[in-house]
Amino acid sequence: MRLKGRSINPGKAEGEVIICNGPFSMKGDLDPKSGKVNVKGHPLEGKSLAGKIFVFTTGRGSSVGPYIVYEAKKAGMAPAAMICQECEPIIALGAIMADIPMVDRLDKDPLVAIKPGDRVRVDGDAGTVEIIQRD
């Protein structure tokens, strides 16, 4: 299956999907050194975003969030690509600053069409997502 949307930042990546069914704040929710979500009670508590294709609704929170994405990227612990329903300026800046492929506004809701554990290919140039393997 192939979804078509808008390019937020170019670049191509392939990997396993991890999903957050709500808005995500890079500042506070993500530990950039380990790539893990360290917040007690968070739906992704203890899980790592490193090298994954991160699917979530939208960004939220602090204006220094993009710095956290950049630090995670430098540490080799950032998501390989990001997919949002509808991105807001802070998370978009994070993708641009850290140069991570990112797409949003897909023709099918990514939170429904894509399942945790799927392998997908994100093309940030074309603004497309291809599901290449399902468990």
Added chain:
Amino acid sequence: MQLTDEEKRMLDGKFGAGVQKAMNMIVKVGELFGAEKTVPISSIQHIPLEPMDWLAEMMQDGTKVRTFTGTHSYYFDPQSWKAMGIDDRWAPEEELSLERHNELYRTMGIFPLYTCAPYYVGNVPRYGSFFAWGGSAGQVLCNSLLGARGDRVGGPLCLAAAITGRAPYNGVMRPENRYGQFLVEIGDELKVDEFSYAEYGALSYYLGALAGTKNVVFDGIPKTISLEELKYLFSPLPVSGGTVLCHVVGVTPEANTLEEALHRRKPEQKIIAGKKHLREGWEQLHTATGRDVDLVHFGCPHCSIKEIQHIAQWLDGKKVSPNVKLWIGTSSQTRLLAQKAGFAGILERAGAVLTNICIPEASSYLKSWGINVRVLAVDSPRSAHYVYRMSGGSISIAYGNREMCLNAAITGKWGG
């Protein structure tokens, strides 16, 4: 997006790789969020928490800022760490890291203001001019009280705007988007002319969550409200919500009348503020259960010299309890003024510390610095909200007015 010839040259790399990166960020964000052009920016507030590697990338080919740029507050203060009781194993590392940043800022032409309230010390965007500030408390004050125009922007975009002198023309930068949407009428049962900072703060904190990202209008606030009180009225709105513009009828420059504040439209939502809203905001902020207090903090946003004067007068001849720390956050420029005016000496003799740290940012370092805080007493919703959350709930908050907080500093007990 329409670009000027100079902007196209920036994007083509004619001004070097750093400027090109900055312009690329401006154009991308502008296009993604529907700006048709950029506008010149006259004032920047830069958040000094950026990764050094990224700053170095942005400085490639000798990048300098093109517009007045100062720094937001930071989590560490090289002048007050000793008095704050920070373990000296940590201080050299922090000092070095800050000095490395400062060296780069000097090279780029960024002023080391290190305050979240730079309008007290020389960074004041003019009415109708455009600004790009990191830090939501500053954004809402500049838009509302000064009538300058700046949208909600992320940290990196402010530096990109400093380097290019431009930012996407979006949101409340456009006059047609500056009308009030969420109207708050102050109900008769609220005696706002007797409100403490904490009461203004708690009411706004409650209302901010209801307003979301809407522009707020307050009707019924006394015309005599001070700049300090306005700071406590504005700054909680983008903490519980995302408001960036708040008109106060009869007080702020775009709200001579209610009709003007609403751009002659009907408000999208209206609420009559009463005692129950104030109480609810207060209860959300107060998370402490016991009576012991470890730390008292004022200055989120940073204190003015007037606030420091009042605190010094109250503390004159008294002593802070040996079990409590009292930190007063202000800019280093205002601290200098407090020294010359004699307030700093009074505060020092009482055992209080003037510091320019940002308390929410510092709160995640306290434990590693050897400072054990279980209960923090404040009269600011911003510090109450962020410290509680950024400490993962390990620091709970005693929320009360300035007198209650000062009493706690003297006795070590809340309400004692």
